[in-house]
Amino acid sequence: MGYEVSLWRRMPGQSFEDLIEDAGEDETGDDPGIVAAAEKVRVVAEGLFNEPETFSNDSGFEVIDRDTGLQLFYAWDGVGISVPYSDSGDPAHRIGLVYALTRIIETETGLEGWDQQIDQPTAAVTELDLPVGAYRSAVRNLPTP
Numbered sequence: 027m028g029y030e031v032s033l034w035r036r037m038p039g040q041s042f043e044d045l046i047e048d049a050g051e052d053e054t055g056d057d058p059g060i061v062a063a064a065e066k067v068r069v070v071a072e073g074l075f076n077e078p079e080t081f082s083n084d085s086g087f088e089v090i091d092r093d094t095g096l097q098l099f100y101a102w103d104g105v106g107i108s109v110p111y112s113d114s115g116d117p118a119h120r121i122g123l124v125y126a127l128t129r130i131i132e133t134e135t136g137l138e139g140w141d142q143q144i145d146q147p148t149a150a151v152t153e154l155d156l157p158v159g160a161y162r163s164a165v166r167n168l169p170t171p
Contacts, residue, residue, distance in 0.1 A: 028095075029121065029161050031128050031148060033105040033137035035059070042140055042147060056102040060086075063134035064100060070130050071098050074123060094120050098127060105131055111168055117161045121154055 035057060036045050068087055072078040075091035082088075086101035096109040107127055109120045128139040128148050139148030143160040151157060 028108040028110040029124065029157075029164065030106060030108045030142045031124055031139050032142065033107075033128065033131055033135070033139050035135075035137050042138075046140065057104070057135075057137075059135040059137070060100070060105060061102050063131070064102075067098075067100060067131055067134055071100075071127060074126060091123070094123065096120065096123055096127075105135070105137060107131075111161070111165050113165050113168070117165070118154065118158050121158045121161050125151070125154060125157070 034042075034045050036042070064087070068080065068089060071089040072080060075089065075093065075096065077092035079090045079092055080087060081090075085103075086099070088100065089098045090096070094109060094115060095112065096107070099106040099108075107124050109124055112120075125148065131137060132139055132148070140146075141148050141151065141157060143164070144151070144156050146156075
């Protein structure tokens with residue numbers, strides 16, 4: 027369980043609500059914008075992470091930061107970023123990494139981010155107080171072992 031941002035390509039006039047509702051129904055195949063930006067995004071992600079570990083296959087790649095647990099899932103047909111909820115480490119640092127990576131991917135691919143925890147497009151987030159607060163709240167509500 028973790029904090030997640032998904033990156034989508036919306037059609038003109040399509041709302042995020044419609045896009046999310048229809049997710050997974052259309053098999054659109056490889057997205058040329060995602061494929062074209064892959065190498066640059068991978069290099070930037072590896073540079074942002076303290077302890078990057080990269081796995082590649084025919085449908086994309088995944089970069090994991092062993093330090094924070096942050097994962098970038100970069101498939102040719104879609105992109106997602108997640109970071110596990112944890113009471114160790116700095117939540118602002120974790121969410122800052124999520125948003126820094128999101129902004130880079132949005133710029134390089136033309137995709138638009140959706141923050142699932144605060145139910146908003148990432149472009150609408152100008153301060154990280156709300157996402158960091160949502161992360162902290164989720165951590166407080168984790169079951170104790």
